[in-house]
Amino acid sequence: MRSLSRLFLIMSLLVAWTAAWGEPFPSFEQVQQQTQSSDQIILDRSGQLLQRQRTQWLWQRGDWLRLDQISPALLRLLLHAEDQRFYEHAGVDWYAVLGSAWSSLWGQRLRGTSTLSMQLVDLLGLGSGRRNGPRSLTAKWEQARLAQQLEKRWTKAQILEAYVNLAPFKGELVGVDAMARVLWQKEARALNYAESALAVAMLPSPNASLSVLKARSCVLWRGVQPQADCEAYAWSYQQALARSGQPAWGNPQLAPHWGRWVGALVKTPIVKSSIDKTTQQQVQALIHKHLLDLRHSHVQDAAVVVLENISGQVVAYVGASAVSTASQYDHVQALRQAGSTLKPFLYALAFAQKRITPASLLADTAAQFSTPYGLYIPQNYDEQFMGWISARVALASSLNIPAVRVLAQVEVASFQRLLQQMGFSLPYAEDYYGLGLAxxxxxxxxxxxxxxxxxxxxxxxxxxxxxxxxxCAHQAKPLLPATATWLVQHILSDNMARALTFGLDSPLHTPFWSAVKTGTSKDMRDNWAVGFSQHYTVGVWVGNTDGSAMHDVSGVSGAAPIWHEVMQWLHRDVASEAPVMPAGVVCQTIQYRHHDEPSRQECFLQGTEQAVIESVMIATPPRISAPTAGAHYAWDPDIPVTQQRIRFAVKGVEALPIVWRINQRLVSHDAIFYWEPNQFGRLQIDLLHADTHQILDTIFISIQE
Known part of the structure; x- marks a missing residue:
């Protein structure tokens, strides 16, 4: 009786069939455009595929494929399994419906009646959709009506194409492209019958067990090829399903760090970036080669950025080596100690303020500077002193103490402000950085x-x-005058000036015009080489992700060889000429008196030129050389007083009159004298100008009774 009622209801619905459907219906083109890949596509400047990266993590979908990009074997098996009269019906397979009704009448198991068009209605989200459990007759009726409307608006080829691109397969895999590239690690057009059978077997229940899928795929395969050897593919099926969480095949990974970074900034499905694919690959190869050369010096990683000077476009961006233990870490954006790489900006600022010229003599001698946190005693890289040295040689050869003396004149706040304007993150007050900023x-x-x-x-x-x-159309910000920056360019390109530290035959020297500066951070944890030619700026970092020290590797031996070869590659077909000297710069022959540097042609900001250099441009203030700052003394009453005197000495006074003061009491005008302690505890020792009583230097010592 129940079966007769069901049959009567089915026949009543068929009689009441209404073809009209007034709701908006998407076109094939709309669905195709709105179906986005789960990957963001990063192209290079010429439109070549550079990088695909996952941006959607709820599902994994590849590209939308045309029917001619899909295996004919898969399409044949799909129609055989899901809709054998696909090209004959208009959305509803009435033979299947009647067959199901007949089975219902006799109490037999109901056959599947959903056509591909009806299933596509659900995949498109049309109507009320399917809820948990069996579909109600009302919902089935709605699905059937929508399928008929779909057939009126779309061609059969469009329906079949949309279905295979929207159907869920295994786990998170949606669409035939993702399924083929992940499970079978190949293009969908290359799937054979055995592989296609497993794919189609997943459609009724994508997360069915391996045994169920193997049995179902064998039935499908033998349905079109009766002699199919199913057992021969049993192991292949197991391996395919095990790949469900692996990356898709065929997705290039030429710029993973760049892709993640630029993709987060440019939130579009396809990004046509400024990277040049050929240069990117060449830089990666050069990094790999040089890291192999440095593998015995505990060097694990490197990063490179290449920029076009005029356009500002990023030509190459390599955040880490492919063989690194932290290959996913982006060292281009990582914060590391700058080493000597900030010195060019300091000297440019000093030139602009006319505090020094490239010919100025600076003291490369032992020095100590009073700071709010105590004494600052800078050292050169080789812990040696060169004495008086010109600013040109001091910058080109990267001497530390002259740079600190220049910063003392420029002032930390002024230098910090310039660096912030140039994009560096220096969020703290100037006294936090102090003279060490140089x-x-x-x-x-x-x-x-x-x-x-x-x-x-x-x-x-x-x-x-x-x-x-x-x-890009960015408005340029003038941060330094062209005259001062030209002087820095001139110095950083002077191979003779840097010979003092680097020699004449170093990786910093190129056969074309270029300017470059190296840097090495404390304990050799970071190597830098950053420089530019007429057309390109290249930055290189070498080091270890965990911050561990390298073994006897400096900027010139670690980062500079990579910088040199990248520059050589960039200029393989293009020349690099020296920049034109701007108005406001004059060059003339200079000579030094009482100094070892030979006569040469030197350049100055107009109005600061000198033919003869006789004295230092920055006066070196007197400093207390004895006693040692922070020294602790113990007074012994059993030792004669004359044997417990403390030596006081000053350096750099020359003809300057001075006076010593201990805890606010004046004690001596001599540059060197011996003091018999008559005060105990913590003592403040001041060195004063004898006429003005201006404090020239201050230290603290303690004497214990």
Missing amino acids: LGGVEVSLWQLSQAYRALANNGQWTPACLQADG
């Missing part, structure tokens, strides 16, 4: 450094880097 006592990224050096290449004009191939 030697890179701050953390910077390779990205920040490369952009700042590009500003030097562009005569002090700073603009943000351009990430997209179509170019």
Whole structure:
């Protein structure tokens, strides 16, 4: 009786069939455009595929494929399994419906009646959709009506194409492209009958067990090829299903760090970036080669950025080596100690303020500077002193103490402000950084450094880097005068001036015009080489992700060889000429008196030129050389007083009159004298100008009774 009622209801619904459906219906083109891949596609500047990266984590979908991009075997098996009269019906297979009704009448198991068009209605989200459990007759009726409307608006080829691109397969895999590239690690057009059978077997229940899928796929395969050897593919099926969580085959990984970074900034499905694919691959190969050379020096990683000077476009961006133990970490954006890489900006500022010239003599001698946190005693890299040295040689040869003396004149606040304008993150007050800022006592990224050096290449004009191939329209910010930056360019390209530290035959020297600066952080934890030619700015970092020290590797031996070869590659077909000297700069022959540097042609800001250099441009203030700051003394009453005197001495006074003061009491006008302690506890020792009583230096010692 129940079966007769069901049959009567089915026949009543068929009689009441209404073809009209007034709700909006999507076109095939709309569905195709709105069906997004789970990957963001990063192209290079010429439109070549550079990187695919996952941005959607609820499901994994590849590209939308045309029917001619899909295996004919898969399409044949799909129609055989799901809709054998697909090309004959108009959305509803009435033979299947009647067959199901007949089975119901006799109490037999109901046959499947859903056509591909009806299933596609659900995949498109049309109507009320399917809920948990069996579909009600009302919902089935709605699905059937929508399938008929779909058939009126779309062609059969469009329906079949949309189905295979929207159908869920295994786990998170949606669409035939993702299924083929993940499970079978090949294109969908290359699937054979055995592989296609497993794919179609997943459609009724994507997460069925291996045994169920193997049995179902064998039935499907033998349905079209009766002699199929199912057992021969049993192991292959097991391996395919085990790959369900692996990356898709055929997705290039040429710029993973760049892809993640630019993809987060440019939130579009397809990004046509500024990267040049060929240069990117060449830089990766050069990094790999040089890291192999450095593998015995505990060097594990490197990063490189290449920028075009004029456009600001990023030509190459390699955040880590492919063989690194932390290959996913982006060292281009990582903050590391700057080393000597900030010195060019300091000297440019000093030139602009006319505090020094490239010919100025600076003292490369032992020095100590009073700071709010105590004495600061800088050292050179080789712990040697050169005495008086010109600013040109001091910058080109990267001497530390002259740079600190220059910063003392420029002032930390002024230098910090310039660095902030150039994109460096220096969020704390100036006394936090102190004079150590001259030697890179701050953390910077390779990205920040490369952009700042590009500003030097562009005569002090700073603009943000351009990430997209179509170019950017950024307004330039003039941060330094062209005259001062030209002097720095001239110095950093002077191979003779840097010979004192690096020799004449170093990786910093190129057969074309270029300017470059190296840097090495404390304990050799970071190597830098950043420089520019007429056309490109190249920044290189070498080190270890965990911050561990390298073994006897400096900027010139670690990062500089990579910088040199990248520059050589960039200029394999293009020349690099020296920048034109701007108005406001004059060059003339100079000579030194009482100094070892030979006569030479030197350049100055107009109005600061000198033919004869006789004295230092920055006066070195007197400093207390004895006693040692922070020294602790113990008074012994059993030892004669004359044997317990403390030596006081000063250096750098020359003809300057001085006076000593201990705990606010004046004690001596002599540059060297011996003091018999008559005060105990913590003592403040001041060195004063004898006429003005201006404090020249201060230290603290303690004497215990």
